[in-house]
Amino acid sequence: METSISYLAQDPIFDIEKPFDTDVPVEHIPGARASNHKNDERTVTVYPITDASEWDLEKHGFCLIKAKTGLKAEDALTRKREVQKDYWNEIEAILHEHFPQYSRIECYDCTVRKRDPDFPANIRIYTKVEQPARRPHSDCSAKGAHMNLDRAFPGQQSFWEGKDFDILNIWRPLRGPNNDWPLAMCDWTTINPSPDVRINDAIRRDRVDENAILHYNEDHKWYFMKDQTVEDLIVFRNADSLGKRAQGFHCSVLNPEASGELRESVEVRCVAFR
Structure with missing residues (x-):
């Protein structure tokens, strides 16, 4: 599709x-800027994935898994805190089944x-639920991976310091088949990290994260899953502790051919130790 x-x-x-960039209002602070980013809007072709088995996490930065989970859309939208632990347990079991290289x-x-x-058209900072992300990015850099663990597992730094680990995302729609603003993945083999990737400070209300953003390169190849169902899981690597492995740069894109319900989705982030 052209988008x-x-x-x-x-x-x-x-x-x-x-x-x-920041996701909090700064208008009340004299001289403050919400971001120093400028957009480089590019017309691209995003190709439908026709064979899920072709994609390898280690080579392309993402892969696809077919798996059933028990998380219901309404529970995710209204009772996330109550149900997310059970969903995490399901996701961890699925990943262990498909990726034996991870010990924990x-x-x-x-x-x-x-x-x-x-x-x-009207992107508001505060909505009841988070909105799709249009900027192609990876959720954390190698440094940001450690910052994520510092925040998620306070006081346990000695457990992961010096360890080899990946930060993975597991993304799927809450209702399907979905074609509305699908998640597009960039094939890592088409990215030239030195000129294409820029490290970014993501300023939040209570912290500063570090992620990575993409500059345009005509060599980039983008892919999406057409008619993605709730059983179609996209697994991608945001970063690894050594900063050496394939990353899954991603963003949501307008599908001009989409019809049906507005996209609802859920993504889980996890640390996977080798």
Whole structure:
């Protein structure tokens, strides 16, 4: 499908400033900026995945798994705190079954999204549920991976310091088949990390995270799962502790052919120790 992706523009400001953005209001602070980003909107072709078995986490940064889970859409949207632990247990068991290279897997975050009818024409900072992310990114850098664990498992630094681990995401729609603003994945083999990837400070109300954002490169190849069902799990690596493995850069894209319900989705982040 033909669509557009909102890349991070190459800007001379990054010669003197690190990229940053925030999801909290700053208008009341004199001289404050919510971000120093500029958009580089590009028309791209996003290809449908025709054979799920072709995609390998270690090579491409993402893969696809067919698996049943018990999380219901209404529970995720209205009772996330009560039901997320059971869902985490299901996800950990699924990952252990498919990825024997991991000795221990611990889920630590769960994000539920429901697209607002006004998205993206009117993107509000505060909605009841998080909105799709249009900027192609990886949720954390190698440094950000350690920052994630510091926050998720306070006081346990001695357990993971010096260990080899990955930060993984497991993403699926809450209702399907879904074609509305699907998740698009960039094939890692088409990314040139040195010029394409920019480390970014993600400023939150209570912390600063570090993630990674993509600049445009005409070599990038993007893919999505057409008619994705609740049993179609996209697994991708955000980062690893050594900063050496394939990453799953991703974003949501407008599908001009979509019809049906607005997208609802759930994603889990976990640490997977080798």
